[in-house]
Amino acid sequence: MNMTRREALIAFAAGGSATLIASPGIALAADRADGLQFAPGKHALVPLPFEPKALNGLSDKLIISHHENNYGAAVKNLNRVEEELARVTKETPGFVVFGLKERELTYTNSVILHELYFGNLGGDGKAVGTIQKALSDAFGGFGRWEEIFRAVGMSLGGGSGWTMLDFNFHAGDLRTYWSGNHTQALSFGEPLLVMDMYEHAYQMDYGAGTAKYVDAFFVNIQWDSVNQRYERALKAWEAIRG
Numbered sequence: 001m002n003m004t005r006r007e008a009l010i011a012f013a014a015g016g017s018a019t020l021i022a023s024p025g026i027a028l029a030a031d032r033a034d035g036l037q038f039a040p041g042k043h044a045l046v047p048l049p050f051e052p053k054a055l056n057g058l059s060d061k062l063i064i065s066h067h068e069n070n071y072g073a074a075v076k077n078l079n080r081v082e083e084e085l086a087r088v089t090k091e092t093p094g095f096v097v098f099g100l101k102e103r104e105l106t107y108t109n110s111v112i113l114h115e116l117y118f119g120n121l122g123g124d125g126k127a128v129g130t131i132q133k134a135l136s137d138a139f140g141g142f143g144r145w146e147e148i149f150r151a152v153g154m155s156l157g158g159g160s161g162w163t164m165l166d167f168n169f170h171a172g173d174l175r176t177y178w179s180g181n182h183t184q185a186l187s188f189g190e191p192l193l194v195m196d197m198y199e200h201a202y203q204m205d206y207g208a209g210t211a212k213y214v215d216a217f218f219v220n221i222q223w224d225s226v227n228q229r230y231e232r233a234l235k236a237w238e239a240i241r242g
């Protein structure tokens, strides 16, 4: 995708990268055939991009429940919040608007991150392509990057949140970030690899066994998707730099 500097800045401003830039496994509002990309309350579930039974160490029961109940609730709630926001007037109390806008951000990020999460599962866990070399170069070895990513994930064990490998468009490099909830993600980056650390992502299979879940996550990473995201981020980075 060729992108002008202006288009890139618009696309990545205010943390909107994942909603506007095509990403494996993610719904793109701009791609909607029905032309309803800006209509409130029209978000639909993106199907799982893999056969749930095909994952290794993450049960189909867990994955289907996660997709339908947790991701599904985020989509449904985002639609409801957008419908409520469409009814806001100058008479609406500020605390109501404040609450709705907070929920809009929470559910929007939950939808995006879940789509990225499912979009980077379904693989064989073997890192490939440009991203594999870039991580090796940036961290002094691919194993060292993996050690850090796992440690960040484990730091969220027993709680909730997300662990993300991100392309940081401020620094122009690869960083691993922590997000304690849906609204603490990097504002000017593209998530490349997303690991859901909410207990609903593993409790059904492993109870409080966070380490076993992290192991299973790595076994199932779809590195082709991560690589595609990274190569697209590099193109955007070139456009942003002008």
Ligand SMILES: [Fe+2]
Binding pocket: 066, 070, 071, 114, 196, 198, 200, 201
């Ligand atoms: Fe989740």
